[in-house]
Amino acid sequence: MNYKYYLYGLNVESEIEIEEAYAKDFDGEPDVRIIYGEMPEGVREMYKEKTESDYFCASAATGMVFRVPDVADYWVQESLITVHPFENTPLMRIKTFLLGSSFGLAMQLRKQVVLHGGGISKYGKGIIVTGESGAGKSTVSDSLLNAGYEFIADDVCALSDNGDKMHINMAYPQQKLCRDAAVNRGYDLDELIYINESRDKFALRLKDGFLPEGMDFDYLFELVLSDGDELKCRQVTGQEKLMLLMKNIYRGDDGFRRWGVPTDYMKKCLKVASTIKVYQIARPANLNTLPEIISYVEECVKEEAV
DSSP states (O other): OOEEEEETTEEEEESSOOTTSEEOOOSSOOSEEEEEOOOOHHHHGGGTTOOTTSOEEEEOSSOEEEEETTTEEEEEOSSEEEEEEOTTOOHHHHHHHIIIIIHHHHHHHTTOOEEEEEEEEETTEEEEEEESTTSSHHHHHHHHHHTTOEEEESSEEEEEEOSSSEEEEOOOSEEEEEHHHHHHTTOOGGGSEEEETTTTEEEEEOSSSBOTTOEEEEEEEEEEEESSSSOEEEEEOHHHHHHHHHHTBTTHHHHHHHHOOOHHHHHHHHHHHHTSEEEEEEEETTSOOHHHHHHHHHHHHHHHHO
16 A cells, blocks of 8 residues: 655655655655665665664765664665665654655755755744754744744755745654653653654654645744853844855755755755845853744744734
């Protein structure tokens, strides 16, 4: 049996049931197929000396292959993702790297601009909150959702060209929460899905409050940590705006190192930068400035919506 979903703005047909994905029927050929299968012989040759407990990642002429130790091998092409799970691997673990890394690579191969961050919306505006690991993007995104913003994507924001603007496509209606955020919002941890032992995170499947059709992209907020003792917020313009955008492309370092930055891809990035407002929020590492950050984002978004 095959399942049909709408993921990252793509029509997907899958041999793997993905309960957290947004189910949607469609006619015609899918944009991406997901199948169980063996790695092609030429791909297997690339890592034949590796064991199931060894990490591996490499590029080939038509795609990317990577191994998650003791989980699965993934062979990713533009329109096909082949998964070869190892024995006794829980389905949840297989799907974690399918929905994240595999689709991230597939969209790279499709030359889509994909940003690493949380996608949300309010006042008819599309917003992405980005930043390096530990900067607080998940906490800020969660607090904004708790303040009435709607959900688009949790960690991977795939953009498509909507004519005058770029569009944030919904990933799938599931939000990851750290333990503190889940407790602060009053969730019973036993009713959530424990998904990440190393980072102590839980998954919350959303029944409402999400936008299946996504939203046009208007604002990018980057969070950075500072050594200072006060919150500093500023609008980013000019060439720095493009550089900040490129810095926060999902797995951009890996892709750019392997393939460079193709001219048509750079044109897409320039269009993104020219059609959005970009802000950087430098927060003190040792102070709680979350209420001020939420107020700043709200002021920026609401000002133009009025």
